[in-house]
Amino acid sequence: MSPPERRVLYDGRIVNLGLETTRLPDGREVELEIIRHVGAASVVPLHDDGTVTLVRQHRHAGGGMMLELPAGTLEPGEDPVVCAARELAEEVNLRAERYALLTVLHTTPGFCDERIWTYLAQGLSHAPGELDADEYIEVVRMPLAEAVARIERGEITDAKTLSGLLLAARITQA
Numbered sequence: 001m002s003p004p005e006r007r008v009l010y011d012g013r014i015v016n017l018g019l020e021t022t023r024l025p026d027g028r029e030v031e032l033e034i035i036r037h038v039g040a041a042s043v044v045p046l047h048d049d050g051t052v053t054l055v056r057q058h059r060h061a062g063g064g065m066m067l068e069l070p071a072g073t074l075e076p077g078e079d080p081v082v083c084a085a086r087e088l089a090e091e092v093n094l095r096a097e098r099y100a101l102l103t104v105l106h107t108t109p110g111f112c113d114e115r116i117w118t119y120l121a122q123g124l125s126h127a128p129g130e131l132d133a134d135e136y137i138e139v140v141r142m143p144l145a146e147a148v149a150r151i152e153r154g155e156i157t158d159a160k161t162l163s164g165l166l167l168a169a170r171i172t173q174a
Contacts (some may be wrong), residue, residue, distance in 0.1 A: 045070065053143065144169055
């Protein structure tokens with residue numbers, strides 16, 4: 001199968017929007033609006049005492065402040081676990097001895113190819129870090145069980161955070 005024909009409408013720092021002509025499994029040809037994204041990594045920092053460190057940050061597109069996992073966009077050719085480690089240090093000043101892949105999440109496969117690799121980070125200790133210029137972040141630490149309760153109450157709505165916390169809770173039986 002040949003790659004789809006693509007007409008770029010916008011080429012930005014994080015996303016590329018285009019019209020793609022592709023053939024469906026039944027043979028019909030269709031034109032789709034598709035966003036191409038470099039991908040990202042997120043991390044569930046799980047402390048030995050059963051707490052997790054999250055970030056509350058301003059998300060303009062999401063309507064304001066949101067409670068999320070530390071996460072960031074992959075650099076070209078970067079291994080997702082390296083990105084996760086970088087974001088853990090930058091956003092919450094932590095480093096981990098161990099990383100375990102929890103999942104790879106397709107965020108919105110109807111129109112975007114973004115994938116987010118989510119890791120469980122354990123064996124945490126302090127690390128120096130510095131936020132990116134376009135970030136506003138408050139660090140929040142709470143029991144993993146409380147974070148899950150916040151999901152159940154609809155207080156945490158970010159997809160990568162939902163999936164990462166729920167998988168971490170399932171694995172650790174929190």
